[in-house]
């Protein structure tokens with residue numbers, strides 16, 4: 001369930017995420033225009049408002065808003081005056097391809113990187129018999145360096 005503020009001036013529906021606004025009092029700026037609305041929600045019910053408060057400073061922007069009468073609109077990340085998109089904003093390092101790690105946070109070698117050498121089998125079929133020293137000598141060397149530098153830990 002989600003309450004909304006349907007701005008009649010710019011025909012924008014501002015969605016009030018219930019988990020944030022469940023018990024909330026404050027001012028929200030319309031995502032489509034400069035209107036500011038005062039609301040007071042108690043246990044998910046609109047107790048007061050939405051009342052237009054022209055010219056007042058908003059406490060927050062809605063996380064998600066759209067104009068259902070106009071169809072879908074895509075707002076690109078980084079558009080000024082907009083909060084980040086409702087769908088999680090991909091971080092720069094996640095754009096394109098996955099970030100491959102060869103070592104766990106404790107500095108121990110992991111199998112979750114690619115390309116795996118063909119000698120390790122197809123689709124991890126020899127996951128329990130991965131002889132890192134023989135099959136991935138460069139990772140083994142890197143691992144020995146990490147041990148020397150003290151970057152490998154138990155916990």
Ligand SMILES: [Zn+2]
Pocket residue numbers: 007008009010011012030031032033034035
């Ligand atoms: Zn508006």
